Amino acid sequence: MHLYSFIPSVFTKGNLCHCNICGYKAKFFLKRGHDFPIIKALEIIGAGKRNVDCIQCGSSDRDRLIAAYFLSEYNNNQLAEKKLLHIAPEKALSKLFKNTFHMQVTAADAKIGYAQFLYGKNVLEIDLCQLPFQSATFDVVVANHVLEHVSNASTAISEIARVLKPNGIAITQVPLSKKIKQSIEALPHWDKQDKINHLGQSDHLRLFGEDFANKLSEHGLKPDFWQYPPNNEMVQLGLNANESLLKSVKM
């Protein structure tokens, strides 16, 4: 629950904004992100200062894009009992997977203390580059803005592919710039300011470019882009018209 939830709803309730995860309809979304120069210069998608956070559940535009995909493409029964590995599990999104789609959710993060504060209980502490699961365990893996943080993106992608069943789906949203052909990896000597200057965030280890889809293909995932129709609902959901959902199918 967000602190803004304690403000009388007469100040927040409205019809301009709609959260497809918790159902809240509001006059506004809350601000998130930073306006570092590199974000504008490289037009990094999935970053930057913007009014996108739900007052009630705290979901961001990135979370609602994932919710929109599942709500558009699947009915409530199609995913029932399907096994989902949810990495860095956004609390609101996790609830949607459990309560609306009745999926069997395994929630996991690299740092359990941080994760419990942000995401709630029952989160496993795991290394995405060394997943403690047998091959072909999961029907779906969701790692929303995670691959820019891990020590080795290629290893993490191969692990995601390994634990997916054939025809399983990976949702791997990342900060992405279509202005760069090749992803930029942080150099070992870069400090936090260097990372802000080159990658757009102090705790990122890379910025993905146009080669991101190829990186997924190299590990047996077939990437496909899904786009929310650019209509009034998209505006109400606070989605970025330039942000596609990258879903990959395990071959």
Ligand SMILES: [Zn+2]
């Ligand atoms: Zn919400």
